[in-house]
Amino acid sequence: MATALVLVTADPGKDRAVAKKVKAVPGAEGVCLVSGLYDVVATVKGSGAGEVLDTVYDKIRTIPGVRGSHTMFCTPV
Numbered sequence: 523m524a525t526a527l528v529l530v531t532a533d534p535g536k537d538r539a540v541a542k543k544v545k546a547v548p549g550a551e552g553v554c555l556v557s558g559l560y561d562v563v564a565t566v567k568g569s570g571a572g573e574v575l576d577t578v579y580d581k582i583r584t585i586p587g588v589r590g591s592h593t594m595f596c597t598p599v
Contacts, residue, residue: 524571528578529560529592536587537561543585549577
């Protein structure tokens with residue numbers, strides 16, 4: 523199992539619509555709007571790093587209104 527935090531930047535005025543669409547993506551959990559450099563944060567889980575990256579590249583980054591993303595993989599402490 524792999525887990526990553528995905529930070530998303532949205533086009534101006536599109537943050538709420540982007541967040542709703544990210545929330546509907548299988549594997550995306552804990553989606554919330556945030557302030558600062560990014561607009562939406564989500565936890566994405568998958569069977570491995572490849573599945574997480576496929577979710578980010580193919581399902582999240584292709585959402586209309588997404589300008590970019592930053593993915594940070596979580597490692598056990």
